[in-house]
Amino acid sequence: MVAPKTEEAIELLRINGELTSKALAEVGKAVAPGVTTKKLNEVAETFIRDHGAVPNFLGYDGYPAAICASVNDVVVHGFPSDYVLKDGDIVSIDLGTKYKGYNGDSAYTFPVGEVDAETLNLLKVTKESLYKGIEKAVAGGRVGDIGHAVQSYAESFGFGVVRELEGHGIGRDMHENPGVPNYGHQGRGSRLTEGMVICIEPMITAGDRHVYLAKNGWAVHTADHKNAAHFELTVVVRKGKAEQLSTFEFIEKGKKVKF
Ligand code: MF3
Numbered sequence: 001m002v003a004p005k006t007e008e009a010i011e012l013l014r015i016n017g018e019l020t021s022k023a024l025a026e027v028g029k030a031v032a033p034g035v036t037t038k039k040l041n042e043v044a045e046t047f048i049r050d051h052g053a054v055p056n057f058l059g060y061d062g063y064p065a066a067i068c069a070s071v072n073d074v075v076v077h078g079f080p081s082d083y084v085l086k087d088g089d090i091v092s093i094d095l096g097t098k099y100k101g102y103n104g105d106s107a108y109t110f111p112v113g114e115v116d117a118e119t120l121n122l123l124k125v126t127k128e129s130l131y132k133g134i135e136k137a138v139a140g141g142r143v144g145d146i147g148h149a150v151q152s153y154a155e156s157f158g159f160g161v162v163r164e165l166e167g168h169g170i171g172r173d174m175h176e177n178p179g180v181p182n183y184g185h186q187g188r189g190s191r192l193t194e195g196m197v198i199c200i201e202p203m204i205t206a207g208d209r210h211v212y213l214a215k216n217g218w219a220v221h222t223a224d225h226k227n228a229a230h231f232e233l234t235v236v237v238r239k240g241k242a243e244q245l246s247t248f249e250f251i252e253k254g255k256k257v258k259f
């Protein structure tokens with residue numbers, strides 16, 4: 001049984017969700033061919049600190065940066081580095097904030113310059129699979145309903161669903177119960193109750209779903225080195241319809257979204 005959050009706690013998570021969403025959009029504006037992923041980390045860290053929060057990834061289990069910048073075949077947890085983004089790459093930016101003792105956590109995969117149609121479709125389907133999952137984040141449902149929705153949608157396009165990592169509850173800790181897998185069966189798993197706050201984060205592969213951990217102990221790569229995409233939002237489980245605490249609207253507003 002996972003305890004629901006008080007509305008006071010949810011308000012602090014909402015503030016973190018909004019700041020995280022805005023930070024992600026700020027990084028998105030800086031994504032371009034010729035830019036290093038280290039530069040993107042600087043943009044994020046500066047923005048987060050300028051808003052009176054701290055980057056919650058930095059130092060988490062020894063993680064060395066404010067963001068994860070996962071390029072192409074890196075699924076998640078790529079370290080920002082001197083790698084220079086090039087036309088046709090995709091880069092998943094995952095970041096979070098800590099403000100007044102609570103956490104934010106969100107991710108978006110950005111195309112760099114001109115990206116081929118097949119890869120844009122991977123981004124589109126991964127983002128849509130996240131929304132399919134959010135539709136199931138309603139009181140009275142089960143965690144397996146979310147996983148099943150994500151999995152069945154992504155697999156219907158022939159994509160792979162990474163199983164080694166999953167979404168999670170969020171609150172005073174960035175990772176709380178329940179775990180939220182991106183695969184599963186309807187009606188199975190922990191029950192979803194009003195006021196639970198969870199992060200749903202599909203990690204979807206263009207090819208085979210299998211992954212391996214890099215020697216640095218963090219970066220997760222696709223085994224076949226094909227591209228992977230990752231999108232993450234934080235939501236409150238509510239009756240009838242989940243409430244989003246983070247959003248992609250700051251990234252996508254006023255833009256011609258290509259996927
Ligand atoms: N944001 C990741 C998640 O969704 C966690 C990043 S790991 C960290 O669970 F060490 F970088 F924080």
Ligand code: CO
Nearest residue numbers: 105199201232
């Ligand atoms: Co997360």
